[in-house]
Amino acid sequence: xxxxxxxxxxxxxxxxxxxxxxxxxxxxxxxxxxxxxxxxxxxxxxxxxxxxxxxxxxxxxxxxxxxxxxxxxxxxxxxxxxxxxxxxxxxxxxxxxxxxxxxxxxxxxxxxxxxxxxxxxxxxxxxxxxxxxxxxxxxxxxxxxxxxxxxxxxxxxxxxxxxxxxxxxxxxxxxxxxxxxxxxxxxxxxxxxxxxxxxxxxxxxxxxxxxxxxxxxxxxxxxxxxxxxxxxxxxxxxxxxxxxxxxxxxxxxxxxxxxxxxxxxxxxxxxxxxxxxxxxxxxxxxxxxxxxxxxxxxxxxxxxxxxxxxxxxxxxxxxxxxxxxxxxxxxxxxxxxxxxxxxxxxxxxxxxxxxx
Ligand code: ATP
Numbered sequence: 339x340x341x342x343x344x345x346x347x348x349x350x351x352x353x354x355x356x357x358x359x360x361x362x363x364x365x366x367x368x369x370x371x372x373x374x375x376x377x378x379x380x381x382x383x384x385x386x387x388x389x390x391x392x393x394x395x396x397x398x399x400x401x402x403x404x405x406x407x408x409x410x411x412x413x414x415x416x417x418x419x420x421x422x423x424x425x426x427x428x429x430x431x432x433x434x435x436x437x438x439x440x441x442x443x444x445x446x447x448x449x450x451x452x453x454x455x456x457x458x459x460x461x462x463x464x465x466x467x468x469x470x471x472x473x474x475x476x477x478x479x480x481x482x483x484x485x486x487x488x489x490x491x492x493x494x495x496x497x498x499x500x501x502x503x504x505x506x507x508x509x510x511x512x513x514x515x516x517x518x519x520x521x522x523x524x525x526x527x528x529x530x531x532x533x534x535x536x537x538x539x540x541x542x543x544x545x546x547x548x549x550x551x552x553x554x555x556x557x558x559x560x561x562x563x564x565x566x567x568x569x570x571x572x573x574x575x576x577x578x579x580x581x582x583x584x585x586x587x588x589x590x591x592x593x594x595x596x597x598x599x600x601x602x603x604x605x606x607x608x609x610x611x612x613x614x615x616x617x618x619x620x621x622x623x624x625x626x627x628x629x630x631x632x633x634x635x636x637x638x639x640x641x642x643x644x645x646x647x648x649x650x651x652x653x654x655x656x657x658x659x660x661x662x663x664x665x666x667x668x669x670x671x672x673x674x675x676x677x678x679x680x681x682x683x684x685x686x687x688x689x690x691x692x693x694x
Pocket of ligand 1: 352353356357358376377378379380381382383384385532
């Protein structure tokens with residue numbers, strides 16, 4: 339697949355010295371839905387605004403369908419954007435909002451009506467075409483904003499936290515609708531969010547940004563199963579990976595051990611180098627057992643019943659470890675023993691956070 343958008347060593351500094359993006363290398367394939375995710379202030383919107391031409395990079399280059407973006411004015415980039423705050427014209431009806439881009443392109447009135455009504459039907463907003471945006475709910479307004487993009491059908495679709503203002507129940511529905519729309523009409527898309535669940539469910543690939551740097555780009559499975567960095571491991575999942583800082587100890591004639599405070603676990607893998615390290619285990623990758631049988635013993639501080647499973651918070655020394663289990667006979671303040679499922683463990687360099 340050829341690339342639609344390609345960032346090469348792109349940096350952006352805002353005066354006087356805010357480094358919003360640092361040496362970004364990133365490619366969006368033609369027709370791909372890429373989600374850019376990261377915490378507040380990591381540079382997500384800046385990345386999108388560079389593609390849209392609303393900002394210029396300080397260093398590096400961005401190619402859009404093979405052309406250097408500095409040679410393309412924003413209106414020549416053939417892209418559309420959906421924002422969190424909808425950005426609809428308040429004085430225009432829903433129809434006029436959706437038709438706006440087509441009118442600018444001087445399409446004929448019958449053609450415009452056909453396109454607007456077709457998309458409005460798909461988005462189930464046909465009955466609102468005569469209303470003004472302030473006569474609609476947040477979810478309906480977001481559909482209008484999406485509809486406005488879809489009727490123009492630009493080659494690149496940019497989304498800046500479009501579901502951020504919607505209540506959680508409504509978001510799940512919109513998520514699957516966005517995924518369906520992309521399947522039906524696969525345009526090259528960048529979707530920005532700080533919500534890891536949204537990234538996992540929507541992205542064909544996910545780019546994780548942290549402090550202006552790309553930490554990992556991969557499919558949702560790669561990001562979840564093989565996080566390249568402790569930050570990625572802790573960011574994805576609900577809750578994320580439990581990280582335990584400790585060290586690997588090797589002694590002649592004894593099994594290699596992982597130690598952290600009172601925790602001492604013999605390791606099945608003797609190849610681990612001695613020294614400081616961080617062990618990461620997802621909440622669903624612990625095995626619970628009777629207090630004498632596991633390798634770590636702690637006290638159950640809290641049990642949350644989430645219907646199909648329970649989320650247990652245990653305290654071991656001053657560590658909190660979260661465990662997901664389908665067992666129901668779990669009681670707060672009781673002792674519990676847990677063992678990591680080693681084949682699903684993650685190891686990170688203690689001081690850089692990089693995966694080993
Ligand atoms: P959020 O999720 O909160 O919207 P974000 O990941 O989209 O955050 P950006 O809006 O891209 O982050 O901002 C990245 C960094 O650049 C932040 O530190 C922000 O304060 C800074 N920044 C963004 N725009 C400007 C600007 N016009 N002038 C100065 N600093 C800016």
